[in-house]
Amino acid sequence: MRAASRPHPLSRFEFLVAAAILAGGLAGCATPPPASDPEALADFRQTNDPLEPTNRVFYKIDDTLDTVLLKPAAEAYRYVLPDTVRTGIHNVLNNLGGPVRLTNDTLQGKPARAGDTMMRVLINTTAGLVGIFDVAKDVGYPDHDNDFGLTLANWGVPEGPFLYLPVLGPSGPRDATGFGVDIAIDPFTWVGNGRIGYHIASWSKTAIAALDTRSRLLDAITSVKKTALDPYATFRSLYRQNRAGKLETLQADNRATIPIWWPQGKTSSATTQSQSQTTR
Amino acid sequence: MLDRRNCLTASLAVLAAAAGSGLTSSGARAQAGEKATAFVQQTGDKLVSVVNGTMSTPDKRRALTQIIEASVDVDSVARFCLGRFWRTASVDQQKRFVNAFHEVLVTNISSKLGEYQGVKLTVQHARMQDDDAIVTTTVERPNNPQTTVDWVIEQPTTNPKIVDVLAEGTSLRLTQRQDYASYLTRNNNDVDALINAMKQQTAQNG
Numbered sequence: 384m385r386a387a388s389r390p391h392p393l394s395r396f397e398f399l400v401a402a403a404i405l406a407g408g409l410a411g412c413a414t415p416p417p418a419s420d421p422e423a424l425a426d427f428r429q430t431n432d433p434l435e436p437t438n439r440v441f442y443k444i445d446d447t448l449d450t451v452l453l454k455p456a457a458e459a460y461r462y463v464l465p466d467t468v469r470t471g472i473h474n475v476l477n478n479l480g481g482p483v484r485l486t487n488d489t490l491q492g493k494p495a496r497a498g499d500t501m502m503r504v505l506i507n508t509t510a511g512l513v514g515i516f517d518v519a520k521d522v523g524y525p526d527h528d529n530d531f532g533l534t535l536a537n538w539g540v541p542e543g544p545f546l547y548l549p550v551l552g553p554s555g556p557r558d559a560t561g562f563g564v565d566i567a568i569d570p571f572t573w574v575g576n577g578r579i580g581y582h583i584a585s586w587s588k589t590a591i592a593a594l595d596t597r598s599r600l601l602d603a604i605t606s607v608k609k610t611a612l613d614p615y616a617t618f619r620s621l622y623r624q625n626r627a628g629k630l631e632t633l634q635a636d637n638r639a640t641i642p643i644w645w646p647q648g649k650t651s652s653a654t655t656q657s658q659s660q661t662t663r
Numbered sequence: 664m665l666d667r668r669n670c671l672t673a674s675l676a677v678l679a680a681a682a683g684s685g686l687t688s689s690g691a692r693a694q695a696g697e698k699a700t701a702f703v704q705q706t707g708d709k710l711v712s713v714v715n716g717t718m719s720t721p722d723k724r725r726a727l728t729q730i731i732e733a734s735v736d737v738d739s740v741a742r743f744c745l746g747r748f749w750r751t752a753s754v755d756q757q758k759r760f761v762n763a764f765h766e767v768l769v770t771n772i773s774s775k776l777g778e779y780q781g782v783k784l785t786v787q788h789a790r791m792q793d794d795d796a797i798v799t800t801t802v803e804r805p806n807n808p809q810t811t812v813d814w815v816i817e818q819p820t821t822n823p824k825i826v827d828v829l830a831e832g833t834s835l836r837l838t839q840r841q842d843y844a845s846y847l848t849r850n851n852n853d854v855d856a857l858i859n860a861m862k863q864q865t866a867q868n869g
Contacts (some may be wrong), residue, residue, distance in 0.1 A: 416848075422747045423852075426844060461806065599808050602778045609868060610771045612860050616845030620838045628832025 412436070431544050432619065438547035442615045445552060449597075454604075457597035471515040473595050477526065478507050478514025479588070483569050487529040491537045495638035499524045528629055531568070532561025536630045545619055553622035691820075696789035699796030699819035706734045706825070707784045707800065714779050724773045731772065736817060736824035737765050743826075744840045745854075748847055752854045760854060763861040770865045781805045784812075795819070795826070 413435040416423035432438060461469065481504035488497035503526065506519040520526060535557050536542070543556040551562065566572050571588075575581040611617035713726045731737065741764035742749055745757075752760065787799040796819040803809050815827035828835045843857060850856040 423848070426747065426848075430841075430845075466806065602807055606775060606778070609774060610864070611842050612846040612857070612864065613842050613849070617838055617842045620841035621833050624833040624837065625831065632832070 433544050439615055441547045441549050453597050457594055460594045461598045474517050475514040476592050483565050484529040486568050487534045490534045494640040530561050531564040532558035535561055553618055692791045695796055695819040699798050699816040700789045702823040703798040703814045704786045711784055714782055727773055728769045734825055736826050740836050743836050744843055746840050746844055756854045759858050763858050766865045767861050770868050774868045
């Protein structure tokens with residue numbers, strides 16, 4: 384309907400929404416083990432993959448696409464471009480993700496992480512020449528991942544059943560929603576939207592990002608496929624653990640934001656003093 | 664007055680005792696952490712020298728087997744990986760599974776020799792989690808982004824052994840357990856089928 388009023392090529396967002404709807408239409412369900420086997424039932428619930436048969440179909444399709452398209456492309460990308468150039472490209476893409484990360488840091492109520500992201504964007508965009516060089520890391524502003532899926536997780540939204548989405552790969556209702564929200568809150572989704580140049584830039588960025596991500600995972604994915612008896616289950620496990628690990632890291636990061644000119648650690652000594660006073 | 668002083672002395676004594684025990688336990692933990700760090704440094708150095716060495720591949724595999732058998736509690740990892748199926752398996756199956764697992768572990772690690780060529784491992788710090796020590800390291804290798812690898816060490820003071828490796832927060836043994844669980848669920852919970860698949864895999868990759 385929107386296409387009629389706005390005769391532009393399909394945006395990335397619309398494309399992904401269409402893909403997700405298609406996935407939903409083809410849903411098939413896994414049969415849970417009988418109640419007579421409580422351990423197997425507990426395992427089934429813990430795995431939380433009720434759509435496993437459908438997920439496996441999409442895994443297979445994605446895996447085939449990957450083998451014939453993305454993997455060879457990523458290999459070529461790694462072969463043609465030297466390490467330093469690929470790192471530069473990775474840094475630029477990472478820097479473009481700054482606004483989304485900053486929004487999520489803020490929504491999660493993590494001022495020190497938001498500060499890191501802010502400083503990283505400011506320093507790397509200028510001194511790092513539009514993000515090619517990660518100067519900020521060397522002056523004490525380390526990088527961290529963030530997305531709206533993690534924001535929802537931090538707010539207490541459970542990950543929900545496992546979903547293997549076409550093109551996007553391992554996900555779940557929470558993280559898939561987060562993915563959509565991240566695109567919606569990304570200023571680069573809206574700046575210049577509607578112009579043909581925007582669509583070229585936007586799709587190129589998506590393609591380069593795919594090559595960048597896939598080339599960084601070449602060895603890891605090959606090794607999983609070689610060593611796992613059930614690669615699908617292994618990727619599912621790795622995805623879930625990776626998300627849980629990121630959530631744990633962000634929740635554990637409770638650094639206070641004390642300005643540099645303020646007496647450092649004053650709050651903690653003040654509490655000790657009041658405590659010793661009450662004991663006396 | 665006297666009562667108050669006595670009370671004060673008693674509470675001071677209690678406090679001192681509490682502080683003392685706190686100190687010794689934190690001292691022991693620090694010591695456990697140091698020992699685990701030294702253990703990981705030592706094992707890591709051995710691994711790196713084999714991986715980056717000039718030996719032939721079969722020789723490297725032999726050297727790796729030795730290091731793994733000496734530094735990893737393979738039997739305990741194997742039991743963990745079979746999960747709930749360990750209890751339903753027969754003693755004979757358990758034995759054959761553990762044997763196959765030893766092979767799988769060595770084969771999986773040896774199959775990565777090529778991609779880890781030029782690897783550099785830096786030990787960062789250690790922390791305690793219950794009785795285990797977790798030693799954090801960073802692994803750098805050509806063509807790949809730097810990764811954080813945590814080594815979980817059981818009995819760090821008496822008989823340190825690796826029981827798990829966490830690559831960027833993902834546990835190797837947990838991933839393996841879920842791989843096996845899925846395989847078993849899709850193959851009528853047949854442990855023999857799993858053992859066969861494991862053997863086939865080692866034959867293919869070894």
